[in-house]
Amino acid sequence: MMTTTRGDGGGGSSIVPADPASVATLKKKTAVSRSWILLDSTGEGTILDVDKYAIMHRVQIHARDLRILDPLLSYPSTILGREKAIVLNLEHIKAIITAEEVLLRDPLDDNVIPIVEELRRRLPPNNYIPQGQGDTKEQQNGQIDIEGGEEDESPFEFRALEVALEAICSFLDARTTDLETDSYPALDELTSKISSRNLDRVRKLKSAMTRLTARVQKVRDELEQLLDDDDDMADLYLSRKLSGASSPVSGSGAPIWCPASPTIGSKISKASRASAATIRGDENDVEELEMLLEAYFMQIDGTLNKLTTLREYIDDTEDYINIQLDNHRNQLIQLELFLSSGTVCLSIYSLVAGIFGMNIPYTWNDNHGYIFKWVVILTGITCASLFILIISYARYKGLVGS
Known part of the structure; x- marks a missing residue:
């Protein structure tokens, strides 16, 4: 169930039930919207209408990091790893990811709504069962989920990061496909008939291609920069840092507490493995994140190759037109x-x-x-x-x- 939280003058907040009227009112707000949506590890969403100080206090980041997400300021695509959060600015996706929740800006934007739905679908762990459903089955198979299915589960922040990367890569690839669909017929028509109308049409398409190429190039460069620096990738392991700082371990590296229920035990098991990995000196192991970033780096690189091919086709068309004009x-x-x-x-x-x-x-x-x-x-x-x-x-x- 979704609720709405509104901040008071003192920076606090109160939770009230969300209804269609409040959602419609929120959608009619000015362009400088302060609305966020908070998604926890179970996929439950809460709409927040709070100021930047409340957000900074909640996720413990500096004002300069939050300024990157300001829609009034033109910041390029950025992925920043902080002590307890990941600051994500990818085109229309402006989010703050922690080890337990995701804060996404402007949840009522048309481009952001599909991302919210995808986060709700993919954030809950594989063995998560809504409350009141299958309690007996969970009690019977809880140990199996902990020992079997939980091993293949990625950390919460990586699941959220993957949704954002997949969304932005798909968005840019779709824009590239639309541009290709419009550009190739226009270029062919220009080669057959050189007119002011066709020249102006191709000029606009070339300008759109230049802007889109710059956006795709920035996302690609950001992923490449992360892949080239293991320390930056290690900063994105929020669950590992959280468990290493808060989970006490014995001399043998085993936890000194035991799970009381399958659901809690699942989370404890994951934290214990991350803590044990830290003790063994695996805090520099970034293979999981590296494979994740490489997959989307290849996808965004393929999109950039499409734009490069389109640019070459435009250049060839320009050369052909220049030859015709010279003739x-x-x-x-x-x-x-x-x-x-x-x-x-x-x-x-x-x-x-x-x-x-x-x-x-x-x-x-x-x-x-x-x-x-x-x-x-x-x-x-x-x-x-x-x-x-x-x-x-x-x-x-x-x-x-x-």
Whole structure:
């Protein structure tokens, strides 16, 4: 059952039952929402409307860490390991993970609602049975769950972290797929017809691809940075640090207390194994988290490869368009050369005709009217020969096509 917690002026909080009216009111709040949802290890959710000081006191983190989750501040994707919490800022996923609970910001956001549902489904341990159901079966098979099924269960913080990584990787991959669906037909249409409309469409798609590539690259770099530093990965083992600090052990490394019930015994068994691992010097063993991060690193790297392929396709399209434009430019240059050559030849012809057409007396022109006719003919032949010579020379030099 979900409840709603509201903070008072003194930083405290009171719990009241949540109803549809309160949820609707919460959804109508301003963009600067202080709402969080608290999910415990059983998947039960509680909506909190508290200030940052209450959150800092609850999870024991500094203000600078909480500032990373502020929606008004543009912080890149970040995974930070603190003493008792993991601060997670992955696009729209802004969460604080502890060894026992998850605080997720803006639970009524459309992109966050599926994550909340997935956390409710996957946070409870494999052997968790809701209260009032199967008590007898739990009592009969509790020891089997502790000794058998519990061995393969990941720590609480890793289950929550996996949900967040899976959600953000799937979200970015879906955005990439949508971008590919829109981009490839637009690029093909642009190659067949270069127009202002197609160019503007491709420009917008390229801008969207650049922004998405930056987001995917940041998530990939953050995972790569974690994988390269074993100390940073060790900081994310909250259950191990919690059990190492609070679970007393005897000289042989065995717990000095015994489970009183199968459910409690399951948690104690897990804490005992983590404590024993710490004593044996396995606090630097990060293989489990490394395999988890590697899986999603490969997924986000595949998404980045898709965007890289799309960028290469866009670059190839741009090169093809530039070649087409160069070809058209060369055709215009050829036309300009033809026109210029013809203009030069006609100018020479007009010059000769103009000289002979002037009303100026010449002694050699007296009684020799036939000379004008042959001069005009020879001038025309000379101009045509000059035009052919210019075009031949241009083709020889490769300035025009054959």
